[in-house]
Amino acid sequence: MPVFDLFLLEALINGIFLGGVLALLSLGLNLIFGVIDVVWICYAELIMFGMYGMYFLYTVYHVPIVLAAAVCIIGVGLLGVLLHALVIAPLLGAAPINQLLATGGVLFFLQSAATVLFGVEFKNLGLRLPVLKVAGMFISYSRLLAFAAALIGMVLVYLFLTRTYTGAAIRAIAQDRQIMPLMGVNARRIYLITSALGGALAGLAACLLVLQYDVHPFVGLSFGPITFLICVLGSLGNFGGGFLAAFVFAEIISVGGLYLDLEWGYVFAFAFFIVMMFVRPEGLMAKRS
Amino acid sequence: MLELKSVRAGYGSFQALFDVSLEVRQGEAVSVIGPNGAGKTTLMRVISGLIRPTAGSIAMEGVDLVATPSYRIVEIGIAHVPESRRLFPRMTVEDNLRMGGFTPAARPKFQERLAVVYELFPRLRERRRQLAGSMSGGEQQMCAIGRALMSEPRLLLLDEPSAGLAPVIVEQVFDLVKRLRAGGLTVLIVEQNVQQVLRVVDRAYLLKAGSIRAAGTAADLLASDTIRQAYLGV
Amino acid sequence: MTRYLPWIGGAILVALPFVYRSPYPLHILIVILIWSFAYTSWSVMGRFGLVSLGHGGFMGVGAYVTALLWNYQGMSPWLGIPLALLAGGLLAVLVAYPCFRFRITGHYFALVTLALSGIVLQVITATRDYTGGSLGYTPERHQGGSSLWALQFGEKTTWYLIALAVWAAGLYVWYRVERSMLRLALEAISEDEDAAAATGVHVTAEKLKITVLSAAMTALAGALYCQYQMFISPDTVSGISVSLQMVFAVVVGGIYVSLGPTVGAVITILLAEVLRISFGTRAVGWDNLVYGILLVLFIVFLPKGILGSLLDWHRRSRWTSS
Numbered sequence: 001m002p003v004f005d006l007f008l009l010e011a012l013i014n015g016i017f018l019g020g021v022l023a024l025l026s027l028g029l030n031l032i033f034g035v036i037d038v039v040w041i042c043y044a045e046l047i048m049f050g051m052y053g054m055y056f057l058y059t060v061y062h063v064p065i066v067l068a069a070a071v072c073i074i075g076v077g078l079l080g081v082l083l084h085a086l087v088i089a090p091l092l093g094a095a096p097i098n099q100l101l102a103t104g105g106v107l108f109f110l111q112s113a114a115t116v117l118f119g120v121e122f123k124n125l126g127l128r129l130p131v132l133k134v135a136g137m138f139i140s141y142s143r144l145l146a147f148a149a150a151l152i153g154m155v156l157v158y159l160f161l162t163r164t165y166t167g168a169a170i171r172a173i174a175q176d177r178q179i180m181p182l183m184g185v186n187a188r189r190i191y192l193i194t195s196a197l198g199g200a201l202a203g204l205a206a207c208l209l210v211l212q213y214d215v216h217p218f219v220g221l222s223f224g225p226i227t228f229l230i231c232v233l234g235s236l237g238n239f240g241g242g243f244l245a246a247f248v249f250a251e252i253i254s255v256g257g258l259y260l261d262l263e264w265g266y267v268f269a270f271a272f273f274i275v276m277m278f279v280r281p282e283g284l285m286a287k288r289s
Numbered sequence: 290m291l292e293l294k295s296v297r298a299g300y301g302s303f304q305a306l307f308d309v310s311l312e313v314r315q316g317e318a319v320s321v322i323g324p325n326g327a328g329k330t331t332l333m334r335v336i337s338g339l340i341r342p343t344a345g346s347i348a349m350e351g352v353d354l355v356a357t358p359s360y361r362i363v364e365i366g367i368a369h370v371p372e373s374r375r376l377f378p379r380m381t382v383e384d385n386l387r388m389g390g391f392t393p394a395a396r397p398k399f400q401e402r403l404a405v406v407y408e409l410f411p412r413l414r415e416r417r418r419q420l421a422g423s424m425s426g427g428e429q430q431m432c433a434i435g436r437a438l439m440s441e442p443r444l445l446l447l448d449e450p451s452a453g454l455a456p457v458i459v460e461q462v463f464d465l466v467k468r469l470r471a472g473g474l475t476v477l478i479v480e481q482n483v484q485q486v487l488r489v490v491d492r493a494y495l496l497k498a499g500s501i502r503a504a505g506t507a508a509d510l511l512a513s514d515t516i517r518q519a520y521l522g523v
Numbered sequence: 524m525t526r527y528l529p530w531i532g533g534a535i536l537v538a539l540p541f542v543y544r545s546p547y548p549l550h551i552l553i554v555i556l557i558w559s560f561a562y563t564s565w566s567v568m569g570r571f572g573l574v575s576l577g578h579g580g581f582m583g584v585g586a587y588v589t590a591l592l593w594n595y596q597g598m599s600p601w602l603g604i605p606l607a608l609l610a611g612g613l614l615a616v617l618v619a620y621p622c623f624r625f626r627i628t629g630h631y632f633a634l635v636t637l638a639l640s641g642i643v644l645q646v647i648t649a650t651r652d653y654t655g656g657s658l659g660y661t662p663e664r665h666q667g668g669s670s671l672w673a674l675q676f677g678e679k680t681t682w683y684l685i686a687l688a689v690w691a692a693g694l695y696v697w698y699r700v701e702r703s704m705l706r707l708a709l710e711a712i713s714e715d716e717d718a719a720a721a722t723g724v725h726v727t728a729e730k731l732k733i734t735v736l737s738a739a740m741t742a743l744a745g746a747l748y749c750q751y752q753m754f755i756s757p758d759t760v761s762g763i764s765v766s767l768q769m770v771f772a773v774v775v776g777g778i779y780v781s782l783g784p785t786v787g788a789v790i791t792i793l794l795a796e797v798l799r800i801s802f803g804t805r806a807v808g809w810d811n812l813v814y815g816i817l818l819v820l821f822i823v824f825l826p827k828g829i830l831g832s833l834l835d836w837h838r839r840s841r842w843t844s845s
Contacts, residue, residue, distance in 0.1 A: 039630050041576075041637065090823050097574045100633050101774060102822040104576065104767045109815025111764070115808030165391055168380070172388050175377045181338055181359035182369050184392035184440070217808075221763060225641035228634040236630060263649030270642040273635075277621035 007258060010137040015254030019247035020147035021208050025227045026234065026242035027154060028201035034174045034237035035194045037096075038088055041103040043202060044224030045110035046083070050076040050206025051215035052118055059126050073203035080199020081192055089191070107220075114217035122214040129211065146208035153204050154243075157197070170194055174237070226253070226266060229273045248272075290315045290475055291336070291367075291444055296345035298335045305331040307499045308345070313444065318466065318476040320486045320507070323496035329479040330372050332496065333448045336477075337369035338362040349444065364392050368442035372449050374433040378422025382413055382432055385421050389439030398441065406435040409465070427458035434465065445469065447478040451485060463489050487511050536687055540680040549679040555785075555792050556686035557747050558772070562784035563693040564740030565769045567700060568733045570778050572713035575734075576766050577618075577636030578741050580643035581611045583761025585742030586749040587647060587654060590662045593673070595653075600674035604746045611742030612735045614639075619734045623727040626716070637763060644762040659756030662749060674750050682751055689747060690785070693740060697781045700733070709733060764811070771818045777831030 029043050040046070050072050057068035087106055091099050129141040161167035169185045170193070180187050213219065230249050234241030249269050256265035291313040298306045305328040313319045321329055334340045336347060338359030347354040349365050357365065368389075376385050386406060390399050407414040410431045416424060421432055430450060437445060447466070451459040459482065466489050470476060480486040487493060487507040495503040495515060503515045540549055565578045588607035592598040598606075618639050622632050648656045655661075665673035676682055700706055708729045711719040720726050749755045758764060768791065776787025795810040802809055825832050 033630070039634065041634075087819055087823075094822075094826065096629055097572065097633070098822050098826055100574070100576070100630065101770060102819050104770065105815045105818030105822065107815070108764070108767055108771070108811050108818060112808040112811035112815060116812060165387070165396065168384055168387055169391060171380060171384075172377045175379055176375055178339070179371055179375045182363060182371065183388045184360055184363040184395075185388075186358075186360045221641060221644070225638035225763075229638045232627075232631050232634050260649075263645040266645045267642055267649065270638060273638075274618065274621060277625060277627070 006136055008255070010139070011254045011258040012251065013137065013139060014143060015251040016247065017143040017147040018254055019250030020150035021205060022223070022227065022230060022250050023243050023246035024150040024153055024201060024205050024208070025223065026230045026246050027157065027239060028198045028205070029227055029231050030234075030237055030239055030242045031157075031170075031194060031201070032198040033231070034239075035170055036084070036088065036092075036191050038099045039103065039228075039236070040083065040198070041100060041224075042083070042107035042110055042220075043198075044220030044227065045107050045114075046076055046079055046199060046202040047206045047209065047223075048114060048215065048217065048220045049079065049110060050203045051210040051213075051219065052114065052123070053203075054207055054210045055123050055125060055215055059123075065127070069204075069207040072207055073200050076203030076206060077196045077200035080195040080197075080202065083199070084192060084195035088195070089188075111217050111220070118217065120217060122216045124214045125210050127211065140212070142211040146211060149204065149208055153201065157201070160197075166190070166193060170197075226269060229270065233273055233276055290317075290350055291477065292346075292348045293336070294346045296332075296335060296342045296347060298331055298340060298342040300331075300340070304343075305499050306335065306342075309496070309499070309501055310345075311494050311501065311504070313475060313477050315443075315475055316470075316473065317492065318470050318478070318490040320478045320480055320490040320493040321496050322480055322483050322486065322493055322510075325481065326498075327496045328499040329481075329496055330448055331499075333369060333372075333446050333477075333479055337367060337446055339369075363440055363442070364394060366441075366443035367446060368437035368440050368444070369446040370433045370437045370448060370450065373452065374429045376421040376429055376432055376436070379420060381418050382421055382424075383417040385432055385436050386413075386439050389436035392440055395440045399439075402439045402441060406438055409438070409468075410435050426454050427461070430454060430458070430462060431465075434462075442474070444475045444477065447476065447480075449479060449481060451480065451482045459485060533691070537684070540683045544680070546679050549683055551792065551796060553679065553682050553686045553751060555788050556683075556690040557744055557751065558792060559785040559788040560686075560690045560693040560747075561741055561744035562769055562772045562776070562788050563690075563697055563781075564737050564744060566773045566778055566784045567697060567740065568737040569770070569773060571706075571709040571733065573709075573730060573734065574633050574770070575636040575737075576633045576763070576770065577638070577640035577643075578737070578769050579761045579763065579765035580636075580640035581614065581738040581741040582745035582748070582765060583640075583643050583647060583757065584611045584614055585745030586755045586760040587660065587745075588742075589746040590660055590749050590755060591653065593662050599672050600746065600750060601672070604674075604743065607746050608739040608742050611738045611745075614643075615735050615738035616731065619731055620727070623730045623734075628716075637766065640761060640763055640766045644757045647757045647761060655756075657757055659754055661754050664753070675753070686747070686751070689743070694781055694785075696736070696740065700736075701781070705729060705732060767818075768814070771814055774818065774826075775821055777827060777834070779827070780831050780834060783831060 025043070025047070029040065032038060032040050053072045053075055054068055057063040057071060058065050063071070083106060087102050088099065091102055129145070132139045132141055132144070161171055169180070169183070169190050172183070173180050173185065173187060173190050177187065180190070226249060230245045231242050234243070234245035252269045252272055253265035256268040293312070294310050296306055296309045297304065309332065311321070321332060323329055331340065335342050336354070338354065338357065342355060349367060352365055354362060354365070377388065380388070386403060387399070390396060390402055395402065412428060413431055413435055416428065421429065424432065434447070434450070450462050454462065463485050466476060466478065470489070476490075478486055478490065487510060490507050492504070492506050493510050494501050495510070503510065561582060565575070568575065585607045588610045589600055589603045592603040592606060593600060618635065621627070622635055627635065647654050665675060669675060669677045708719065708724045711722070711724060712726055712729060716726055745760050748760060772787030772791045773784045774787070775790055776785065777783030791814065794813065798810045798813070827835060
């Protein structure tokens with residue numbers, strides 16, 4: 001009996017760590033949606049490219065890992081800016097469905113570009129991080145590191161949004177876009193900065209995910225849909241809701257994966273999502289978007 | 290200070306302003322009055338750059354406002370308090386004020402300006418950490434005006450400051466306008482509440498259906514029949 | 524004269540396989556017809572602003588339910604396919620009902636459906652002991668591959684006629700919806716849900732009707748595809764790629780026009796074939812790459828699709844000339 005509980009506890013703890021990374025993902029998506037009112041369907045694919053970036057920098061070219069991570073974060077941030085400037089900005093006035101489809105097109109494009117450039121084989125970072133044994137449970141160091149880094153990332157974003165002028169402008173533009181010129185704010189610039197920030201968060205997530213998972217062109221399909229569900233359940237644009245939903249989903253995936261194949265964890269998460277829609281349609285934090 | 294010449298503006302195919310010309314001299318308080326739908330808010334928006342005129346010129350101390358990007362107009366010294374306040378509801382009072390002082394020129398003076406605004410509106414200092422959306426109408430109006438003052442403007446545009454406010458608060462708002470004037474601020478107010486506003490301004494223009502129908506000193510307009518006719522169609 | 528055009532066209536299409544018997548072009552035509560039907564099914568709800576990014580899920584359900592019932596239960600597709608349609612419809616209700624009931628629309632709805640197709644793919648992969656997972660699944664051949672009972676035919680001509688009939692049926696459904704009260708209700712809903720509800724439209728019920736119809740049709744497309752190709756795998760009949768492909772093709776062809784999805788299918792499938800032939804095995808990924816770029820370009824410059832924009836342009840030039 002005690003052994004059984006230990007596995008469960010281990011799954012629960014791993015769930016918390018997974019929740020940290022998922023919360024980071026949902027933060028990026030919520031930021032873009034809350035401010036620019038667009039959903040980057042290709043968000044997971046941006047992360048996929050970040051993961052490839054880490055692979056090439058660290059494993060192939062032997063760049064020190066911290067430097068590689070920094071390059072990745074900046075690189076994907078730039079990808080975010082490009083995405084906004086080339087695809088989103090021309091469509092800002094168009095029907096929301098067109099914006100969604102356009103980012104869907106980018107998803108296609110990124111997946112196939114990765115297939116053409118890198119091939120379909122799974123690539124691994126090749127970094128073996130130790131597994132800690134804590135009170136009879138196995139906690140992988142990479143998970144712990146990912147959790148810590150995700151938390152730090154979120155705190156930094158929080159500080160940026162609340163303590164800087166640009167951060168205040170980002171929060172303001174999400175609440176009333178039209179009067180921003182009256183404050184002297186150039187909305188276009190704020191959108192670009194927000195896109196860079198969203199991209200950078202994806203880059204950070206990429207660095208963390210690549211520690212634990214192999215990268216291949218379709219790896220985005222493993223966590224993309226879940227991220228969307230998290231954001232919808234937490235109410236799109238609602239940071240607190242997304243944060244909470246991330247941990248709930250992570251626990252379901254982790255504990256579900258304990259008893260069955262990993263894929264079933266996702267299925268349970270989706271089933272939970274459907275149930276939640278009946279139970280609490282406004283989302284977890286009850287703030288209608 | 291501010292000069293509009295033959296300005297035309299509208300929304301898409303709908304034209305709201307027809308050859309509007311007016312001026313506001315430094316230190317003056319001027320009002321644009323008129324019935325609902327006259328185009329008063331459009332006029333404010335075209336001055337502060339939220340919409341662009343289709344014809345005519347707008348200049349502030351010689352600077353062509355039409356050629357200036359809309360987010361630069363506040364740097365020239367024009368601050369616009371929009372109709373229905375338009376505060377950022379989920380930001381605190383202080384954050385709203387901070388947004389008022391967003392421009393690079395205003396940032397170094399933030400604390401200084403904040404002190405000025407809090408002195409004018411002690412209630413805002415009490416509520417500095419309160420979410421702006423949770424305040425009463427009167428408090429929101431104070432916050433909106435305070436926000437506009439953060440950029441140390443030379444011309445203040447007030448769009449229907451009395452709208453939706455209880456009469457007692459309306460009194461306070463117009464008292465405030467008097468005080469601001471006394472401090473040397475140039476003010477342009479757009480208002481429906483004719484009686485109140487003509488008591489605090491020097492001159493006024495009557496705008497109806499997008500055109501200026503009358504202009505004169507506040508006293509003259511108060512006395513004449515023109516206004517009554519415009520509003521009541523009598 | 525123009526009134527007889529569809530009939531003439533139809534006659535040509537029916538006569539085609541008897542005159543031109545080469546198997547490869549026939550194969551391409553069959554594939555085009557089946558996918559056209561799938562895309563048309565999507566557009567039946569897509570044209571009302573109910574954009575689903577998860578129709579791959581319904582197609583996958585249609586394909587796998589039919590195949591599994593045949594292989595494990597010996598159930599003839601004549602029974603299996605209706606059951607597959609039922610499954611697709613039920614899945615649609617399960618996901619769409621809470622969405623519509625609680626006014627989850629637009630972005631939210633698209634994301635939920637996107638997740639749905641992802642989850643269907645996960646389920647197929649997770650039940651790999653039964654479904655073969657990512658390696659794919661094959662319905663067993665019966666009587667050497669030509670059996671009415673098993674709905675398997677060796678003759679391409681037969682399949683061509685079946686695909687043609689289903690495709691025509693899809694267009695018929697499209698036209699019926701076009702002329703129905705359902706269409707008026709849904710257009711009112713897409714303009715302003717609250718106003719529509721105020722005039723007595725049962726918003727949730729109407730949206731559900733069209734969604735179930737669309738899902739069932741798409742499931743049929745999946746089942747047909749399974750029976751024709753005799754091989755299905757999660758990423759060819761389900762998943763996000765398939766879902767996006769559907770949307771892409773309809774957008775390219777024209778979402779508000781009945782033949783738009785068909786035009787989209789012709790373009791995308793021919794494009795894929797051309798790329799496959801010129802690049803060979805190196806073509807893996809290139810077709811989707813081109814799709815991705817084209818989709819973005821189309822959305823930005825031609826949101827009404829090729830056919831839609833052409834018709835628009837034609838209509839406008841007629842106005843100016845008269």
